[in-house]
Amino acid sequence: MNEVIERRRTIASPTTVDRESREFEAVIATEATVGGIILRLAGLAIADNVPLLLDHRAEASATVGRMIEHRAESGQLIGRFRLSSDPTLLWLVYRLADGTLSGLSVGFRVDAWGGSEAGSRVATRATLLEVSITPTPADANTRVRTMDPTTEPAAQNVPETIINRAEANREIRALATTFDLGPAFSDELIDRGASVEEALAAVRRSLRDQPAAPVARITAVHHIDGPEQFVTRAGEAVFARANPRHEVSEAARPFVSMTNLDLARHCLQLRGESAAGAAHDVITRALHTTSDFPQIFGNAIGRQARRAYELAPDALKTVARQTTARDFRAKTSIQLSEAPVLERVNESGEFTHGTLSEAKESYSIATYGKIIALSRPAIVNDDLGAFADLAARLGQGAAETEARLKIGLLEANAGGGPTMEDGNALFHANHGNLAGSGATISEGTLSAARLAMRTQVGLSGHPVNVRPRYLLVPPALETTAEKEIAQIQPSASSDVNPFAGRLELLVDARLSSATRWYLIADPAQIDGLEYAYLEGEEGPQTSTRAGFEVDGVEIKVRLDFGAAFLDWRGWYANPGA
Structure with missing residues (x-):
């Protein structure tokens, strides 16, 4: 007689996998020692759009879903995941649902270590990059969650x-x-x-x-950070790596320790592309198949260029007033005369009319620019020196362009300055702002210059009482100027320096004359030199693209800029001797 053997197995506790929505919850990390590392969950940053992979394979075919929520709970990091709607992944849905496959493992980057405990290193700050489904998790506590035990049916044969x-x-x-x-x-x-x-x-x-495609159920998922925010934060991180003194924002901190290769892989993964391969291959594909990777360098280069631009010396920027232009057409600045003097109202209470005289100067902005390249070898080699040097040169070049344009105006007409609306040069005897004969800087020549500025009259013929504030000189006169405006301790009234502490010295090596010097009023007091940028485009603007003729990233820097003198009364020139 044959014995009938009936095979039986125990039903596992139901899991949290919802087959219709393809969503499930899982414990993805704890503070248990794994591989000699203890991960502090309080210091774990969650990267944007964390992918769900199979066995840590960073490739498109192994990306099976995304983490849509996460929370900390009783010393564990809980994640909620949504699997792809790809029909070929039904086997995975079934295996997760019946508990056949339930292990989870995380891939993270350590950003800071904090000593050791019981022979294991402690990662006090880290960034979660991916979560993987695996049959053999390193931490036995990380797995797909089951339902609440109080509501589960009892196990039965x-x-x-x-x-x-x-x-x-x-x-x-x-x-x-x-x-x-x-x-x-x-x-x-x-x-x-x-x-x-x-x-x-x-x-x-x-x-x-079916005659038409099936209706797909789509659940909208709101992501806090879009592509623009990712590019901005990663760009700040690249800038911070080249400038360690930069105070990194919290949003950009998870990207600071990522190399160029890490960023390239991350950009590819966000686009659902394979991130496997050698460094040069990954970076090449990130440059040409994603827009994020070139834009990250564009953002970082823009930051570095702006920093160099702002630090570049430009004496005339101090004595000029900034404004904006709405477009590239001629910008006309109207100059009003000084306010009329109020007159006493007679007994009949009649007020008399006053008038304001007008004058105008016109100028327009123009576009200046250049294209240069950050080579692919420099990106592959993670050469921050080349990056910082290139970006700094862009910023310095933009600042130099502005400075030369302003100096060119000042020294036009053989040092007389630009021709004004009245047909005379900026510095002219008719304007009362040019020394009759050249002389070096001294108490006497400074006094004469101050007197000439103080006695300037406005459009209505009344004094405007211009007070000089700056002394602009070439490098050859710097020492002489310092002596003439220096603070001293006089032993007699005749030794008092009347200009001590009253004038601010400006030196510009771009001035072509070694003898000519200038006395200038505060631009907040009276019109003088004015410069303008296109509205919304202040300073140098950078844009990037993956290089076609050049193997790397091409960076275009553009400057929409213009300058002009609006009035001569706040400027005085002495040709020197």
């Missing part, structure tokens, strides 16, 4: 044949729901005892025969 049929029926109904095929489709398959493989074949036939 059930014949395996019954279990297999019930599981097949559930999977067939899930297929019908996922592809909107209706209950009649699943009921027919269940009634004839179809297997899951037969049901999948029936689904494929049904979808193929």
